[in-house]
Amino acid sequence: MSTIDRATSDEPRTRQPAVDDLKTVLVAWVIGGHALLGYSAVGGWPYDEVRETTLTPQVELALMAALGPSGFFFMGTFFFLAGLFTPGSLHRRGPRRFARDRTLRLGVPFVLSAVVLWPASMLLAYRSAGHDVGYWWVLTQRDPALDSGSMWFAEVLLLFSLGYAAWARYGHRLPVWRDHWLPVAVVIIAVATFLVRLVFPARSGQPGDLHLWQWPQLAGMFVLGLLAADTGFVRRVPEALARRSTSITAAVLVLIAVVAFGVVVVRGGMPDVTPFLGGPHWQALALAVTEAVLVVCGSVALLGVAQRLPGRRRLSRSTRRAAFAAFVLQGPVLVATSVALRPLALPAEAKALVAAVVGIAASFGIGHVLVTRTPLRQVLGG
Template sequence: MTQQKAPPTTTTPGPTTRARLFFVDNLRVVLTVLVVLHHAALTYSNIPLWYYTEPAQDPSGHVLDLFIMLNQTFFMGMFFLLAGYFVPGAADRRGRHGFTRERLVRLGVPLLLFVVLLRPLASAPGYTTLLATEPDLPYWLFYLFTADPGPLWFAEVLLVMSLVYVMVRRFRERRSTAVVDVTGSDAGAGVAARAERPADTTPLNWFSMGWFVPFLLFAVGLALVTIAWRYAFPAPYWPIVGLPSPGYLPQYAALFTLGVFAYRRNWLMRLPNSAGWGGLAVALVSLIGLGVSVIVLGEAALVPRTWQSMAGVPVETFFAMGVMVSLLVFFRRLFNRTNRFLRFLADNAFAVYVLHAVVLVWVGVALSGWEAGALVKFFGLAALSVPLCWAVAGAVRAIPGIKRIL
């Protein structure tokens, strides 16, 4: 019997180009603004986890603490969800090897750029302050002991997830080819020959359960995995890798994976409008639950491995999932459009992510002599830094060759 081989998927032409999802571009812009605001809040909060800080001297700092904790529950997870959504299509178009090269350039090079060039600029004020107590401390030693990827931990983790996706895809394609070789038929060529994605108007009906039951199962499962993970790995920071929030790694990995599956099944476009209101309701109820848990559980909820900290995980998870679903649906309904200004914001959003630390730090230093409450200074820093970040990003991307990596 003549053996047949499946065509090599790394050279198979990609699928027909689909219309650009402008609402995703706009949502990424908003999430990037939240990143800038998050770090601006860290500057003046009671959580001194930033390159330049002025710890709050008045009660308004607690408002910033609350914003940081709520924002942390969902904003980076949503970045991973959206990133995962576009991975399969990019791999289809470029092939495994082309996709790997593209990820190494678009994620690896900015990561190195930040570590080598931008982090010294962002950490300079901290080093200057430290010299007051350690005048003989050389900068190279300070740099070595404070080495981390900063905000570019996202690029670091996303690069690892993308490479894992490539390895899994390679395994599936090889397995598919082996099935074809043995059977002499196309029965195993499902990976090589991609099925047509469902149309936007195809009803989303997961096993006749609608959208809410799968949402519920996913949230419960993620909460349980997160509880186990945080008990096993309670450290709030991983110094060598530079992860500022390792407790959220299960969420990041789960949402990236969900994004990959969502692309093949076109879930972003098929998610019903009712899910937006349902997600909003879940988020609001969970927000009330978070408030109650803070009052009832007290400060013990912030201590790793305590039952109080574990008890708050399900409520936190449902809040995050509700916010994400509602944002996806409402942006799709209300902001699925573009213009010259929105394109500028979207095109420069990743560059803002890479560059914003330096802008925030030095604008913060410039405002250091301003006597005001923490919340007031936060608004001042945000009002100056957000537009300046996009202006700097646009100027940097105008340099020949930079657009390839930013």
């Protein structure tokens, strides 16, 4: 018998403020992280291709310790949360309307970003750095071709959602939840990640920016969310499971920090990270296992923490509604902010901090206007 109570079929369909809050905080964290990575030597946000100044090694090391581990599993958490709500949405709307709504909600922002917003943003960045390039070059010649900035996740989530809708349309049903699927998911995601990265190393680019190297994690967490959709997960992660997941996540994060610090001290600098990104290396296997543990345990832990925050700490409804719009807008907002800061004789640390603060505030602010005062609420509204 599962320790997670199954939801009753006649339970009223209400939004879950804790889930909305979690997604909002994750979006803000991603925007701030991208702003900082634009000025880092290790990279991770395309402004680093034209950055005019770079963070000091000491700050970069601190940045990697603070933001690096979150990059292992935050996107997987988004897909887990999406999976939790997908079966219910499909059941209420039916396959045809579900496919249409998901295409409007995810496909339109992706195409708009890939064809208009992101090429225009990178054209601005390149021109501000003195590169004589045009729109067509940015659209087709940059690696990867048809880059959409941060909106690649919408393309992948749309593919997963339509795949599930097609599978369910022919009468297939999800099996009943079993608690042991969490450790099983860790094993499957770890093995699949290692195998996929033998061909597509981490951070490699594919046309359409599909992030194939991350698909085992994303697909695994989406499916895990589907399987847990009719349990009590979305309302209340069981206390024991939330506590255990939090402890494991914290232990792994501490271990990463200790090992990374030890390696830097022993080597006297940053090591070559290439073997970790993929290929037949023990480092790639170690990273795949670490990611799998963090994405499964971390996603459950974050959801449990969000559900247990006192009500008075809840974020405002307007902020929640603007979260998806903020995610869509972050690329143009961050690039424009960095370009505006470019002529100023400020250290990279100051520019990165300003870009992060302005990026978060402006993305959510503009997003709020779009979802409350324009017809774009049909696409971008939360």
